[in-house]
Amino acid sequence: MSATTRTRTPGPRHYLMCRPTHFDVTYAINPWMDPAKPVDTGLAVAQWESLRDLYLSLGHTVEFIEPVPGLPDMVYAANGATVVDGKVLGARFRNAERAAEGPAYLDWFRDRGFEVHDPAHINEGEGDFLVTGRYVLAGHGFRSSRDGHAEAQEFFGRPVIGLELTDPAYYHLDTALAVLDDDEVMYNPAAFAPGSRAVLERLFPGAVLATPRDAAVFGLNAVSDGYHVVLPEAATGLAGQLRARGFHPIGAGLTELLKGGGSVKCCTLELRGPR
Template identity: 70%
Template sequence: MRTARPRHYLMCRPTHFDVVYSINPWMDPKKPVDTQLAITQWEQLRQVYLGLGHTVDLIDPLPGLPDMVFAANGATVIDGRALVARFRDAERVEEAPAYRDWLRDHGFTSLHTAGFVNEGEGDYLFTGDLLLAGTGFRSDPRSHAEAQEYFERPVISLRLVDPRYYHLDTALAVLDERTIAYYPAAFSPGSRAVLQRLFPDAITATEADAAVFALNATSDGCNVVLPHNATGLAEKLRNRGFNPIGVDLSELLKAGGSVKCCTLELRSAD
């Protein structure tokens, strides 16, 4: 039996969502974006979280920051300590101080802004013991050592090799403290070997499911919220005792984001 644990999330309404630049392969400014549809889809995700009993706080969206909806990138928060992002791309740099200010104003007094490029939970996923850290496209590998020193937790470096999966949270999902799902082809051979050694019972996603951002998912240990068209991975999750819940975030995928990208977990001290 899987056990759900209530989570505390931070989200940002996509009031100013648009695709006006391209910093990943999913973004095409020439394609039309329906901001109102993005808001509707995002609100459905928020309602799913509330229906599951999770706490959802909101940070105010700022004009001129169309990617601020992707709250996962703003920081990594473990044991009540927050490591605030340092973005690679100039278009997103101003998101970091906004998230830092929100965290400070809401009681997270242990704050540190990363010294190297570090795109928050986009590239840092916590298993309850290990901190899995992605690199290859965004976060600087030197940020991994910085995170290990700050959180005093072991950090496992994983190299991404497919530019479509530019953040770790597009290629790997933490399902519970011992179980992950991932798309092997997104990782270098050495990183695949590490994942196989650490998580021999991991669920692997197909290319078709990875391409609809199946792994950009959140889990409370039982309920897994993921893109609604990730049907193959959903079936694998059911077979392993998880409860998959599909949502449609197709409008946000135009900017290379989905469920997890919209969701920053705020982990308090035990």
């Protein structure tokens, strides 16, 4: 059955989120951050609440981790860990400004009885680890290390496919690629090294390809339940492509959180249970 005729079925998801109570841009560790631009924290909270309410309206389960003062980027929960088959690989951040987030997230999981692994190597959670039905796709080039990829493969027991990012505007894999279903993805070819593009073409020959315009509005920082695809509302071209393939795109407005270099997916950590 082709991608254009496949029947899409949403599946219930379990997410972890962190309210942006302390969100601000006081340092710059990616090209999207500019401390000179004012941030409206109240607007950031309101936009985040709309995303949370959307997930709940779609029937998904959402849990919350308490925000920590002094960690303005903790709202980007996807970076806090990677959860596969009920096992939690903690995050170890490259930048000192975010280093304390890793232990905070790991403590949340440990307190709830998850099997956790405190990583020895740099990985920034689902910022650079995206899970398909068969693989863990793993970004490197700006944040997570290749040693972290090997550590993830050993812990999860799943093939980890390394993909090199080359454009600093797309510094995490989840800014350049999104998983739509077990065996379908969408991505920005221009964000990857030639060899990594060739790997993606081989693994996902029918992938949705983002235009530079849709990539630039963080259209690939999206969350899918197999039918509903929540993505930045400005990514209208991607929305049209998704609709043509039987998905139901839903635009979200997270413009304030984009000032920190994150959008829908960055705010959403999926808690995948055992299969």
